[in-house]
Every structure is written in C-alpha cells, then in structure tokens.
Amino acid sequence: MTASLPLVRPIIMCGGSGTRLWPLSREAVPKQFAPLFDGRSTFQETMLRLKDPAIFGRPIIIANQGHRFLIERQMAEIGAEADLVLEPVARDSGPAIVAGSLFCEKSSPGQLALVLAADHLVLRPEAFRGAVAEGREAALAGSIVTFGVIPAGPATGYGYIEPGEPVSGAVKSVKRFVEKPDLPTAIRYIEQGFLWNSGNFLFAPATVIAEYETSDAASVATIRKALAEARQDLGMPVLDPEAFGAARKISFDYAVMEKTHRAAVIGGDFGWSDIGSWDALWDVSTRDAGNNATSGEAVLVDTRNSYVSSENQLVATLGVDNLVVVATRDAVLVADKSRAGEVKQVVDTLRQQGKPQANNHARMYRPWGWYQTLELQGRFQVKRIVVYPGGKLSLQKHFHRAEHWVVVRGTARVTVDNDLKELTENQSVYIPLGAVHRLENPGKIDVEIIEVQTGSYLGEDDIIRLEDVYQRS
Structure with a gap:
C-alpha cells in the first residue's frame, strides 16, 4: 500500500x-x-x-x-x-x-x-x-x-x-x-x-x-x-x-x-x-446441459432453461421450459422465468390476504437460536427448537398453555419455578400453565428440543417476559 x-x-x-x-x-x-x-x-x-x-x-x-x-x-x-x-x-x-x-x-x-x-x-x-x-x-x-x-x-x-x-x-x-x-x-x-x-x-x-x-x-x-x-x-x-x-x-x-x-x-x-430476481440468480448460476440451474434436491426430466430450488424436499420437473420453481418449508413458487421480476405482486397479494408466509419463514430466528412449527392444530402445537451455545431464552410464563420439552440433542439447562436441572438426550420436563420457566444452553454444541404445547391459545404473544438477557420488551 x-x-x-x-x-x-x-x-x-x-x-x-x-x-x-x-x-x-x-x-x-x-x-x-x-x-x-x-x-x-x-x-x-x-x-x-x-x-x-x-x-x-x-x-x-x-x-x-x-x-x-x-x-x-x-x-x-x-x-x-x-x-x-x-x-x-x-x-x-x-x-x-x-x-x-x-x-x-x-x-x-x-x-x-x-x-x-x-x-x-x-x-x-x-x-x-x-x-x-x-x-x-x-x-x-x-x-x-x-x-x-x-x-x-x-x-x-x-x-x-x-x-x-x-x-x-x-x-x-x-x-x-x-x-x-x-x-x-x-x-x-x-x-x-x-x-x-x-x-x-x-x-x-x-x-x-x-x-x-x-x-x-x-x-x-x-x-x-x-x-x-x-x-x-x-x-x-x-x-x-x-x-x-x-x-x-x-x-x-x-x-x-x-x-x-x-x-x-x-x-x-x-x-x-444485484440478484434482483430469480432469473438474475439463474443467470449467474452454474447450469447443466439443458441450461438449468438447481439448488437443493431436484430431479429434472426433459426440462430446459429453468431454475429449480428446494430447501428441504425433493422437487421433480417433467417437460417444462423457462420456469422458476422454488420450494421452501412452507411455500412453493412456480413462475414463468420471463416474469420473475414480478414476484413482488405475489407477495403483495399474500399480504392483502393476511398470509403469514408473505413476511415470515417457517423457521423463525431469535437471538438465542431458532424455532420451527412442525404441527399446529386447535389445542396443540409441536415445535422444533434449537438453542445456540451460550443462548438463553427469556425467563417467562404463559397464561394459556402448558409445555412439554424433550431433549433430542445436547445438554439443556431448564428452570421451572424454583427448580433448576440439566437434561440430556431423551430426557424431558413438563412446564405447567403459569409456571415461570427458562431454557438455556450451557454447552458447546447446539441444544435441540421438541416442544409440545397444549392449551386454549397458542399464539406467540402469550409470553410474559420477566427477565431477558437480550433486552427485549
């Protein structure tokens, strides 16, 4: 220099x-x-x-x-x-x-x-x-x-x-x-x-x-x-x-x-x-003999000039040309590649209809890690929760639901009212409705749990935070 x-x-x-x-x-x-x-x-x-x-x-x-x-x-x-x-x-x-x-x-x-x-x-x-x-x-x-x-x-x-x-x-x-x-x-x-x-x-x-x-x-x-x-x-x-x-x-x-x-x-x-659209991403991607670009698990048969992406599932195409196919955990887009720049119209329509997929992913990221809803019905919800090393959820309680946590990976430190314990793989804990509780990861690898919620209301706004290291209200 x-x-x-x-x-x-x-x-x-x-x-x-x-x-x-x-x-x-x-x-x-x-x-x-x-x-x-x-x-x-x-x-x-x-x-x-x-x-x-x-x-x-x-x-x-x-x-x-x-x-x-x-x-x-x-x-x-x-x-x-x-x-x-x-x-x-x-x-x-x-x-x-x-x-x-x-x-x-x-x-x-x-x-x-x-x-x-x-x-x-x-x-x-x-x-x-x-x-x-x-x-x-x-x-x-x-x-x-x-x-x-x-x-x-x-x-x-x-x-x-x-x-x-x-x-x-x-x-x-x-x-x-x-x-x-x-x-x-x-x-x-x-x-x-x-x-x-x-x-x-x-x-x-x-x-x-x-x-x-x-x-x-x-x-x-x-x-x-x-x-x-x-x-x-x-x-x-x-x-x-x-x-x-x-x-x-x-x-x-x-x-x-x-x-x-x-x-x-x-x-x-x-x-x-500037990767302003799916066709622009196709343009800078490596393409096969049929001029197709793929990401994730995709099988293309008699397909040409297309972009096919899959986040977590197999996507197969047959006899198509000039398409964009993008599959995520909770949404699938199929579009004419020549109109890829108009996808914003789809998002605007979803917002008008109040669809959560317009703005939020199935996997929701938080300061401590992320969670993903696996099943949601009237009175129960099943979530997969991952907490990063050193991550700590807020000390909280719920007015309308109880929870059952099963550890499937790592070591979880769990607070339930005045009880503090550490759980390892295949161990579980029950959190009664109204109990003050917290989940944290004291280890060096991700903690993964399956959470089963039951109750009359399962919304994310039924969280009363009593203490939070990330200073969220």
Missing part, C-alpha cells in the same frame, strides 16, 4: 426486504441473509470480499435493529468482525450513508469509506479489490467514485453511467447518470461505452457529508444528533429514533449523486449482479 493512501472502511448497507426472491427471501430474513450460494449469504460473501488488510479497515454495518443478532451469527460463521450501527427506522440509503460516514469520520479520521450493498454478488473479487485500490487517489482528492460495470448485454433493469474525461488513473468523471432504458436505448448505450450503475461508492466521508449538507443540511444535522444521542443495546449503538426519523427519506442517488459535480466512475468486469 502506498503510504499516502489511507485504508478504506467499508460501509455495508443491510437494508431492504428483497421480495422479488420470495419465498426464500422475506421481510424477517431478507435476501442478503438468505443462503443463496453454497450455504452462504450474499452478506457473508460481501464480508469475505473485504479481507485484505492492505486495502480495507474494519467494516461498518448499517442495519435494521431487528436483524442485529442474525448479522452477528452470520459474521461468527465466517470469522468476521465489524462495527454495527443500528437503525430504529428505515429512512432509505441517503440517511443511512450519512450515518455511516459520520461514524467513520469520528472513529477513523482520515480514512476513506466504501459503500457496498450487502445483497450484491461479485464473482471476480480480485478485480473489484483492484478497482477499489485504483480509486483511492481520486476519492482522497474529493471525488465520489462509483463503480461502473462493463455490460454483459443490453439489460433494461439497470441504470447506466456515461463516463467523461479522465480524473486519476482509470477513474473518469461522470458525464451523466441515466435511468433504466428500453431495449433499443440500452443497445445504443452499450455501443457508446456506457456502464451499468452498480450503486457502490468510494469517497472521503467529509466529502459526502459536505455534499449532502449543500442540499439538505437539516437532515445531516438531525442524523448527527441521532448518532450523538444513540443508546447502547448490548454494546451496539442504536440511532436515536426521533432524530433519525426526522431525516428526509431519500435514496443516496437522488440526494447526492444526481446533483453533485464530484461524481466519478471506474469501470470493470467484476462479475457483478
């Missing part, structure tokens, strides 16, 4: 619901956290892409407060560390990037910032890291450098950038940004050397803060206040909700990039995709 060029602190944006990848991506676990590639999420792939100490400093993650424990778990799985800044309410990418820039400027004076979307894929990480290194000089000189992707074809789903005059090395000024074009216009853009707009940015934090203040000083002031008055949640700052909520809700592109004279671009072939 050249001594005069500072390290780059990535600011990883983890917002968004990713409804176009339903049913795998939902509001509770959006696409950036879904296991799309060999069991890893795009968030994890993004973190792994930044493990070059010659270029990158400690990442900063801007995330929804509700995804905090999911992020920490996924980082632990790949041995990554970062600083988290938690949003109490979503205000789009503009305020989020300002918050990240203010945090970076205060905690790492003189370092550059690199804004990355957690739900993008980069198949050529070395080329991307090279572009980041190449762009530092221009960013240090005051440019806001965006990363343009050399188009693989005349895509109509991306915005485009027209490069201008050289700025520094391979970095050029931005002549103009253009919205998603129709097909003839996209063909013309490619012929004229336009680049796809990836929506990733490299800059000095002070540059972006000053540019934002030029058009919206009030929002910068209230975001600064939200960071200064952030409360600590188990060591992580949560932006003050009143101050952060007062910031104008707007994208960074509209707030800054389409107004600034400091925009610059460096182009490259990064193997980039």
